[in-house]
Amino acid sequence: MANTGELALIQQIRQRAAHRSGTVRLGIGDDCAVLRPPTGHDILVTTDFSLEGRHFRRDWHPAVSVGHRCLARGLSDLAAMGAKPMAAFLSLALPEGLSKTATGRRWIQGFLAGLMALADATGTPLAGGDTAAAPGEAILADIVLLGSAPRGSELRRSTARPGDSLYVTGALGGASAEFQALAARPQRFRRAIADAAHPHLFPIPRLAAGQRLRRLATAAIDLSDGLSTDLRHLCEESAVGAAVDAAALPIHPLAQASASPLDHALNGGEDYELLFTASPTARVPKQIGGIPITRIGQITRSRGIFLSGNGEDEPLRAAGWEHRI
Structure with a gap:
């Protein structure tokens, strides 16, 4: 991806993600995000790939659905452990030249709209990530999510008991x-x-x-x-x-x-x-x-x-x- 395309995409994401959060002290714009976990809470971390051809198809799935699903997969992992979302980090690799076509720009805008709509609905700040040119023609998206739960209270898979x-x-x-x-x-x-x-x-x-x-x-x-x-x-x-x-x-x-x-x-x-x-x-x-x-x-x-x-x-x-x- 040309630098101008990457910078424009980052700016677009930054504008969409700009909102205040009690857990995100510093978001997009620096080399790292700065988070403040709630007092007495543990931090839970999960990550999920969304790969074109494996998890979605551009000729089947609306872009807004791909963005929604990208975030929903990680949020569901937090839900399974009883966590509250703290922050999301999106890494997005796009085929070279995608952002230079009208169709490609519409797809990117739709993807971000779907992701950010769910982020807003669930109180999940987008605090950073990365962009890159994909090595081929497929879109690759990775979402990292941080959540919090009161210390020692998280749900696990390993604690079911006979008779439950x-x-x-x-x-x-x-x-x-x-x-x-x-x-x-x-x-x-x-x-x-x-x-x-x-x-x-x-x-x-x-x-x-x-x-x-x-x-x-x-x-x-x-x-x-x-x-x-x-x-x-x-x-x-x-x-x-x-x-x-x-x-x-x-x-x-x-x-x-x-x-x-x-x-x-x-x-x-x-x-x-x-x-x-x-x-x-x-x-x-x-x-x-x-x-x-x-x-x-x-x-x-x-x-x-x-x-x-x-x-x-x-x-x-x-x-x-x-x-x-």
Whole structure:
């Protein structure tokens, strides 16, 4: 990217990100950002790639959705550990010459609009990052997020206990079902806007629920790779097993309307809901901040993971997303 293009892009990002924050003492403009964590809190850090061809396609996904999803992925990690966002750092590598075309400039503006709209909605300051020319024709975006939680209160995957009840927030399978529809007719989604009707294009990180669950849950994970896979991650870290009631699963209407609703709910991925455990004596509400909470099973002492349905139990195989590197 020519220096003038890079400087113009940085200035554009800086203007969009300019707002005051209690945690960001110094943001974009210096070699480092300066953050002030709340007294008595720990800092939590997560990072996520958004890679063209792997996580999005320019000919399928509206740019505003790509920006939204780039930030949402990291925010969901913070939600899973009960953290409050402190700051975000965006590194963006663009194909050389992209910012010199009208189409390219519109894409960049749309990406930033989507990212900053979610940043504003969740109180997440964009405090810095980096720009570079991509080595090829694909767009590469990396988001680093810092969050905070009262010292020692963060939720973990490794602390579920036998006998705990198993819960999920929201509904499952909607993102997978919408992605299937997007792949079939991407032109239908070019003007999609950020709302709950688009669980794949505009997922909603469950930050408020995660912060509330610090006082209720014994363990938690976000559903990025699919229930079957993420439940296995939680069980392996906690050295426990689980029994899941297929009839209890809250299946998203988009998945319900598909040919394979249960497969979408179990294996689809990218729902960015929270899967959590709680003591059987805990008073878990039916909803948090308007988001339904559903009991879907129980943690067991056995290391096996089973799905019950039609009076039978069968092993639940991890069939969600697996990164291949």
